[in-house]
Amino acid sequence: MTDSLTKLAFQTVQQGKNYFAIAHKMVSGQIREWIAPRVEQQTQSLSPQALQKFQKRVDEILERDWQDAEAGVYSTDLLFEGATDTFWWDYPLLCWELPQVWEKANRRSYREFSSQIDTRGYPNYYLQNFHYQIDGYLSDRSAELYDLQVEILFNGLGDTMRRRILAPLKQKTASLAAHLETPRDLRILDVACGTGRTLKGLRSTFPEASLFGVDLSPTYLRKANQLLCAQPGELPQLLQGNAEALPYRDAFFHAVTCVFLFHELPSPVRQNVLNEMFRVLQPGGVVAICDSIQVEDDPDLKPALENFQTLFHEPYYRDYIQDDLPAKLQKAGFTSVSTYSYFMSKYWVAHKKATTMA
Structure with missing residues (x-):
């Protein structure tokens, strides 16, 4: 009974993360179209078959996550810990930063760094604003928001x-x-x-x-x-x-x-x-x-992969x-x-x- 309740709690938490991530993307996408419409970025829609495969993959990874925890590979406590630990602090910061990110994306600006950041000594390929993040991977703000950004990107499955x-x-x-x-x-x-x-x-x-x-x-x-x-x-x-x-x-x-x-x-x-x-x-x-x-790995999901490289730097x-x-x-x-x-x-x-x- 205890394991069943723990699994139900795990599924409920993951479902909540999934719904929140989808809602965030939908709402922020609408707001972006109002204040910073995308510039010549065409994305592809996923076919019904691809969407079914996508959901099947979600179900499979969640079941494997539970099975590994149940088998003792790691503690079940780990299933309930995540980037949401500091959510109430990080999420407002993430939303505050979005207009800057959209503006950078529309300008195709991906090598901008604050004057306070010393970029000497880093390889050229690393000096990018990956995902159009402010200051790439070299600022404290970027480090603070990264995990939450990944969780939202992958619908709570990072x-x-x-x-x-x-x-x-x-x-x-x-x-x-x-x-x-x-x-x-x-x-x-x-x-x-x-x-x-x-x-x-x-x-x-x-x-x-x-x-x-x-x-x-x-x-x-x-x-x-x-x-x-x-x-x-x-x-x-x-x-x-x-x-x-x-x-x-x-x-x-x-x-x-x-x-x-x-x-x-x-x-x-x-x-x-x-x-x-x-x-x-x-x-x-x-x-x-x-x-x-x-x-x-799955040609039906090729549009999702191509959308990723289109929407993110x-x-x-x-x-x-x-x-x-x-x-x-x-x-x-x-x-x-x-x-x-x-x-x-x-x-x-x-x-x-x-x-x-x-």
């Missing part, structure tokens, strides 16, 4: 999508953990950790492991530190760094994760990042990547949705590459081949 890496990661690292002296000896790195939400999930699944996070944005790392300080267990070690030159020694980690990064990288950089992941991973280690689905997305990530993983040296998808996210899990004794 964290649900992130958590899909946890079950395969727990399964694949079990044999590695069995040979360690203590659970704390298991080392996991989250590349492009952002505001720390993936690390929060990792802490629930690996309560005693040594967790590490690296990101280019100092403001997002501050936000991550704020979030993770409130969690039980040892605080993950956070570093500012470029995923193309990870600040760790060779073969240091047992697992590496990466969520929502690759669609915002040029193709050659994706390969560089995979090469670095391979370098810092121990033989026998596992990498788990989450990002957007691609055209090959995502300069590398068109190439990403056609990219062959398994080939890039294999080129980096990974083996046993497996892929699967849930809702609008796709996952790659691969291994660094274990060394054999002569």
Whole structure:
């Protein structure tokens, strides 16, 4: 009875998030048409078949989320935590910022940064106002609003999508953990950790492991530190760094994760990042990547993918949705590459081949 009530509560909360996100998009869309009509941005309607598939994908990912929590992959408490924790503070700020975002989008302005932000030292591809966000990923305000923006974009399923890496990661690292002296000896790195939400999930699944996070944005790392300080267990070690030159020694980690990064990288950089992941991973280690689905996963949803790159400033997305990530993983040296998808996210899990004794 308790599990049934918890599942009902989970479904009710998710349904509320879904309805709110849809309502926000509809109302804000109407307001935008009144005060800042879109300039030559044509979007495609989804077919009835695509809409049915879309809803089926929602149902599937929610059921998998519940099943993983019920199986003990992570605490059921995690199902009720999310970017809505600071909703009453963040949502008014998000709405206040929308007219500026719309104005930037209409001007196709995507490289504007406050004079107070030092952009020196960052790669050119990173100095973008992705999603037409104010100051891209380099301001405290951007870091404060990012998680709520993602939840609204994905109808309340942002964290649900992130958590899909946890079950395969727990399964694949079990044999590695069995040979360690203590659970704390298991080392996991989250590349492009952002505001720390993936690390929060990792802490629930690996309560005693040594967790590490690296990101280019100092403001997002501050936000991550704020979030993770409130969690039980040892605080993950956070570093500012470029995923193309990870600040760790060779073969240091047992697992590496990466969520929502690759669609915002040029193709050659994706390969560089995979090469670095391979370098810092121990033989026998596992990498788990989450990002957007691609055209090959469901051609009926291609209009939704093309709408995304039309409505948001995502300069590398068109190439990403056609990219062959398994080939890039294999080129980096990974083996046993497996892929699967849930809702609008796709996952790659691969291994660094274990060394054999002569």
